[in-house]
Amino acid sequence: MPHEDPRRAGGFTARGRRGVVSVQHAVDALQRGSPTSISAVEMCYADAMELREVAKDVHACLTPDRGLGWSNSGLINRGGGMVIDTFWDLPHTRALLDCYARVTPDRPRRLVNTHHNGDHCWGNQLLADAEIIGHRLCAEAFGKDVQPAVMEALRTAPASDDAGLASFAAALADWDFSGIELTPPTTLIDERLDLDLDGIAAHLIYVGPAHTQGDVIVHLPEQKVVFTGDILFRLCTPIGWEGTFARWIAALDQIVALAPDVVVPGHGPLCGVEGPREMKAYLEYVRAEARTFFDADLPALEAAGRIDLGPYADWTEPERIVFSVERAYREFRGEPHDAPIDLMRILAGMAELREAREA
Ligand SMILES: [Zn+2]
Numbered sequence: 159m160p161h162e163d164p165r166r167a168g169g170f171t172a173r174g175r176r177g178v179v180s181v182q183h184a185v186d187a188l189q190r191g192s193p194t195s196i197s198a199v200e201m202c203y204a205d206a207m208e209l210r211e212v213a214k215d216v217h218a219c220l221t222p223d224r225g226l227g228w229s230n231s232g233l234i235n236r237g238g239g240m241v242i243d244t245f246w247d248l249p250h251t252r253a254l255l256d257c258y259a260r261v262t263p264d265r266p267r268r269l270v271n272t273h274h275n276g277d278h279c280w281g282n283q284l285l286a287d288a289e290i291i292g293h294r295l296c297a298e299a300f301g302k303d304v305q306p307a308v309m310e311a312l313r314t315a316p317a318s319d320d321a322g323l324a325s326f327a328a329a330l331a332d333w334d335f336s337g338i339e340l341t342p343p344t345t346l347i348d349e350r351l352d353l354d355l356d357g358i359a360a361h362l363i364y365v366g367p368a369h370t371q372g373d374v375i376v377h378l379p380e381q382k383v384v385f386t387g388d389i390l391f392r393l394c395t396p397i398g399w400e401g402t403f404a405r406w407i408a409a410l411d412q413i414v415a416l417a418p419d420v421v422v423p424g425h426g427p428l429c430g431v432e433g434p435r436e437m438k439a440y441l442e443y444v445r446a447e448a449r450t451f452f453d454a455d456l457p458a459l460e461a462a463g464r465i466d467l468g469p470y471a472d473w474t475e476p477e478r479i480v481f482s483v484e485r486a487y488r489e490f491r492g493e494p495h496d497a498p499i500d501l502m503r504i505l506a507g508m509a510e511l512r513e514a515r516e517a
Contacts, residue, residue: 209257210428212420213381215358218428219257221245223394223474226329227277229425232376232385233258237355239266241288242376242385243424244281247333251281268353270362271343272387272424273370274299275399280306282341291351292343293364296372300342310335321513322506347374365389365409367401367495369424375413382419389413392426392433395470395478396440398485400496403445410434410441440470444479448486458487459507463514477511480504 208220217233231254232242239262245251258266271279271292279300282290312323313330345351351362359379366373369388376385388396389409398406413421413434421433444465451461462483467476484504488497 207253207257209260212422212428213378213383216378216381216383217258217261218385218422219254220422220427221250223426224332225475227333229277229388230422232422233261233266234355234358234360234378235262236358237353238268239264240268240270240353240355240360241266241285242270243272243278243387244269244285246277246280247335248281248284248337249334251284254281255284270374270376271296272375272385272389273366273373274303274342275370275388276303276306276309276335278387278424279342280335280338280340283339286341289345290341290343291345291347291362293366293372293374294346294348295366296370296374297342297344297346299371300340306335306338306340309333320506321509322502322504325509325512326505363412365412366405368406368409369396369398369401371400371496373401373409375409377416377418379416382417383422384413384416384418384420385422386413386424386434388424390421390423390426390429390433390437392421392423392429392437393472394426394474395476396437397478397481399499402489402495403441403486405495407438407441410438440473441482443468443470444482445486448483449490451483452487452490458483459503459510461487462507463511477508477515480507480511 206222210218210220212218215235217235219231219233221228221230227246229243229245231244234240241258245254265287266285267288269282269285269288269290271282271290274296309330313327313333313335315327318324318327347362347364349364353360353362358381361377361379363375363377364373365375373387373389375387375389389406390413414431417431419430421429421431423429423433447465448461451464456464459480462480465479467479470476481504484499
């Protein structure tokens, strides 16, 4: 199984770039009110997605890393079909399901959500007939987290003078959060759920609170495949919410210990165990650096700007380090792992870091 870096291997990058152009054309058409624009948008999204059979009857749908929300999904085409994660909005999820319809015309009977962040489950309603499975805390978080209407308002708000808000709105330009009805899991996992999908064993294992409260990975032991959800960001800088560094690192260790041949990350290209190993090293490095600055009484944002990114400077959106430093400081202050993060302050800090880097 090739574990390519798409920026170096060439093929996927070229596909991705074509996708960027065609999506922009489609969005322009949509804004002009062309009657065919919706389907044009969905066709272009499908063009940007890459369907890969990573083992017999096991597929990954990979999206190019264009920033916030461009996530990956999976389909196990056995036992009535099981999808792993939907996408952030309805047009992208329709395009995802069109990709899967090329594998099988039958609607999948099951859907697993690896966690509650919208880029993994806001398309759930398009599989509302399926049994939707997730961790209990993932399901609970659906009602508590930011709602689609709020995101749509942020996305479409008039240009803001606030640099953080303005760059966040710009990052949402590819999405359309209208019409989303949150559809949470109803089959709930506490520790694990073992399924037999007509001969394919699928182990759904709780590993949170790491990236979020309700993180679940999907392990196919015979196929040696793990779908990690956002426990793994590959070649892109991770963002974490309610979990702890220790649990996240333990979850990455657990993935390595499963000895998969193919790891399907929540974001970024396919990899092997080098993916979780490198991300563990990143988390350990950022936590240690943050500790030094915390002990010197530097504010988190200033620390984030002072940390030398070394080999991780190549990962996309390196300014997301602000999230990790904020989380580290939260832990150093002895606060609970689900203490709310001040998103507006983080967004402003990220915009500042990005500007400083580009200057
Ligand atoms: Zn995600």
